[in-house]
Amino acid sequence: MVAETAREFEALEEQARTLLGVFIKAGHEAVAPAVIQPADVYLDVIGESLRGRSYVFLDPDGDELCLRPDLTVPTCRLHIERHRNGDRPAKYCYNGTAFRFQPVGAGAAHPREFRQAGIESFGIADREKADAATLALVFEGLRTAGLKDFKLRIGDLGLFRALLEAADMPARWRQRLMHQFWRPDAFRTELMRLTQSPADTPGGVPNELLAQLDPEKPDEAVQLVSNYLDSEDIEIVGARTVGEVTDNLLMVVADQRAEPLSPRTAALISSYIGVTAPARAAGARLKDLMGSEGVDISDALDAYHRRLQLLTEAGVDVVHADFSAEFGRTLEYYTGFVFEVIVPMLGEASPVAGGGRYDKLIRMCGAPHDVPAVGGAVHTERLLAAVRG
Amino acid sequence: MGKEGEALTTRLQIALPSKGRLMEQTLELFRESGLNVRKTGNERGYRGEIEGFANVDVAFVSASEIAANLKSGKAHLGVTGEDLVRERISDWKTRVELLKPLGFGFADVVVAVPQCWLDVSTMADLDEIAGGFRESHGRWFRVATKYVNLTRRFFSAKGFTDYRIVESLGATEGTPAAGSADLIVDITSTGTTLRANGLKILDDGVILKSQANFVASNVAQWTPSTRQAQNEIMARLEA
Numbered sequence: 001m002v003a004e005t006a007r008e009f010e011a012l013e014e015q016a017r018t019l020l021g022v023f024i025k026a027g028h029e030a031v032a033p034a035v036i037q038p039a040d041v042y043l044d045v046i047g048e049s050l051r052g053r054s055y056v057f058l059d060p061d062g063d064e065l066c067l068r069p070d071l072t073v074p075t076c077r078l079h080i081e082r083h084r085n086g087d088r089p090a091k092y093c094y095n096g097t098a099f100r101f102q103p104v105g106a107g108a109a110h111p112r113e114f115r116q117a118g119i120e121s122f123g124i125a126d127r128e129k130a131d132a133a134t135l136a137l138v139f140e141g142l143r144t145a146g147l148k149d150f151k152l153r154i155g156d157l158g159l160f161r162a163l164l165e166a167a168d169m170p171a172r173w174r175q176r177l178m179h180q181f182w183r184p185d186a187f188r189t190e191l192m193r194l195t196q197s198p199a200d201t202p203g204g205v206p207n208e209l210l211a212q213l214d215p216e217k218p219d220e221a222v223q224l225v226s227n228y229l230d231s232e233d234i235e236i237v238g239a240r241t242v243g244e245v246t247d248n249l250l251m252v253v254a255d256q257r258a259e260p261l262s263p264r265t266a267a268l269i270s271s272y273i274g275v276t277a278p279a280r281a282a283g284a285r286l287k288d289l290m291g292s293e294g295v296d297i298s299d300a301l302d303a304y305h306r307r308l309q310l311l312t313e314a315g316v317d318v319v320h321a322d323f324s325a326e327f328g329r330t331l332e333y334y335t336g337f338v339f340e341v342i343v344p345m346l347g348e349a350s351p352v353a354g355g356g357r358y359d360k361l362i363r364m365c366g367a368p369h370d371v372p373a374v375g376g377a378v379h380t381e382r383l384l385a386a387v388r389g
Numbered sequence: 390m391g392k393e394g395e396a397l398t399t400r401l402q403i404a405l406p407s408k409g410r411l412m413e414q415t416l417e418l419f420r421e422s423g424l425n426v427r428k429t430g431n432e433r434g435y436r437g438e439i440e441g442f443a444n445v446d447v448a449f450v451s452a453s454e455i456a457a458n459l460k461s462g463k464a465h466l467g468v469t470g471e472d473l474v475r476e477r478i479s480d481w482k483t484r485v486e487l488l489k490p491l492g493f494g495f496a497d498v499v500v501a502v503p504q505c506w507l508d509v510s511t512m513a514d515l516d517e518i519a520g521g522f523r524e525s526h527g528r529w530f531r532v533a534t535k536y537v538n539l540t541r542r543f544f545s546a547k548g549f550t551d552y553r554i555v556e557s558l559g560a561t562e563g564t565p566a567a568g569s570a571d572l573i574v575d576i577t578s579t580g581t582t583l584r585a586n587g588l589k590i591l592d593d594g595v596i597l598k599s600q601a602n603f604v605a606s607n608v609a610q611w612t613p614s615t616r617q618a619q620n621e622i623m624a625r626l627e628a
Contacts, residue, residue: 047552048552048554049545049550051554052541052545176517179520183548205510225507228507235566236503238503238505238568239568240505240506244521245505248521249507332550
């Protein structure tokens with residue numbers, strides 16, 4: 001943490017009080033979730049890579065805990081504790097420390113302990129409206145805290161999802177591409193593979209067995225795989241059933257019989273990912289791009305435009321905002337709108353605020369269904385540095 | 390620091406394995422190179438010396454403790470497996486230097502899955518089925534291993550993130566059959582134990598081909614005299 005003196009700490013707290021004042025006035029309830037969180041939830045949401053960038057430890061009972069790497073997941077958990085289904089509309093705000101391991105050593109720009117002041121809105125069905133309200137409120141907070149010169153960057157993962165849905169390909173390929181979207185290299189490889197040889201056979205599966213499997217006759221296929229395992233003296237080990245193995249082999253067979261992905265569709269997907277433009281122009285650019293290939297994502301584009309309109313009405317300058325189709329690609333829990341606030345002094349690698357939509361997170365934290373959720377957080381140490389100039 | 394402390398740190402500290410084949414082979418290699426290691430005090434003691442090297446102390450400790458001593462700089466030199474160096478020292482490239490592979494203590498750290506997973510032979514296959522497995526079983530794949538860090542780094546480099554680690558301190562290869570894990574990361578020398586437990590190594594699942602190494606600590610207190618002792622020992626081992 002940057003604040004090494006009481007005075008510095010007080011300056012940060014004072015700024016945070018200003019931010020919280022703005023958030024509370026807008027109807028967000030101030031909450032203070034626990035610093036120490038069960039590691040389990042984070043491991044489920046983020047995966048084992050969490051261990052590489054967070055402080056995970058065992059308590060004397062042998063339970064795995066962590067110092068919270070953000071305040072969004074703890075706020076989701078708090079919400080579910082209050083409302084089992086997690087779907088009741090609620091607006092929260094918070095100010096507190098978060099902790100990240102910095103593999104190349106902690107520094108002023110990337111401290112291992114830093115403070116966040118932020119907001120979350122859960123269960124609000126009108127997504128674009130909630131997106132716009134969230135960003136507008138973060139802007140209001142930043143301005144009230146004295147920040148003048150800043151730049152907005154936005155993205156929308158809903159557009160990519162819509163493009164995949166609309167593009168002509170088997171559902172399982174959509175799933176694969178969606179799954180790999182977060183890893184640019186793997187995504188490129190997968191896209192290439194689908195256009196060239198979608199039916200790469202898993203090594204070690206005899207072709208005679210695959211040739212006998214018929215996707216139209218799944219029951220018969222399970223029997224054939226079962227017989228094969230018996231004849232090869234291969235034991236069934238572990239939780240995965242022969243049925244699950246067979247289902248996946250049938251997908252391989254289906255891929256062998258399928259036409260490869262059309263190069264035009266693959267090119268369209270690649271071009272989409274490469275789009276960067278001023279926020280307003282981006283919509284038109286995407287419309288042209290999709291139209292030229294006869295792919296219809298007008299619902300997602302309408303939502304994109306409506307959000308811009310609502311942002312403008314709320315006083316957010318979207319004319320100077322940048323859109324990047326790829327933005328949001330590093331954080332797997334975002335599902336829709338994403339944003340970042342950049343100040344020239346700190347550069348793009350150290351945004352003063354950021355956030356977005358994560359409609360699956362509350363379910364991952366334990367609610368029975370997906371719940372619309374959007375939030376944003378201010379990195380207060382950076383904000384203070386930027387305001388002081 | 391008092392006089393005694395200074396005297397201690399100007400001596401070269403070497404950590405050698407305290408038991409098993411690794412100890413035998415280490416001592417044999419040293420003997421063949423004309424480095425006669427003797428235990429001091431009683432025969433079961435954990436301290437030793439090398440004949441003809443007045444300013445060298447030998448400590449016999451477990452292989453994993455050797456990695457820890459090299460990491461902290463408590464030992465200048467040590468003999469331990471590359472697997473332990475990479476697992477126990479997150480910034481091993483800066484903290485230690487692998488001086489010389491020793492030609493014994495061979496062990497491959499590998500990713501192994503049940504043989505009955507006919508549809509899985511690579512890390513990419515594993516990645517592809519992980520989401521479906523979670524949907525039907527309500528949990529991520531469990532990976533049993535004692536190599537938590539090696540596993541995490543390797544899986545992350547392969548773009549595979551949908552799993553949970555179950556730390557295992559023994560009989561890892563039996564965990565899939567026992568139902569406490571779905572796949573494992575473990576060491577193997579011949580693969581026989583894996584096959585006996587109904588497991589197979591993924592085609593691209595060799596994380597590390599490890600062997601015993603002579604390792605120097607970069608963070609130990611080096612003086613001209615400890616450097617000189619190191620050079621003399623290295624010269625004998627290289628001869």
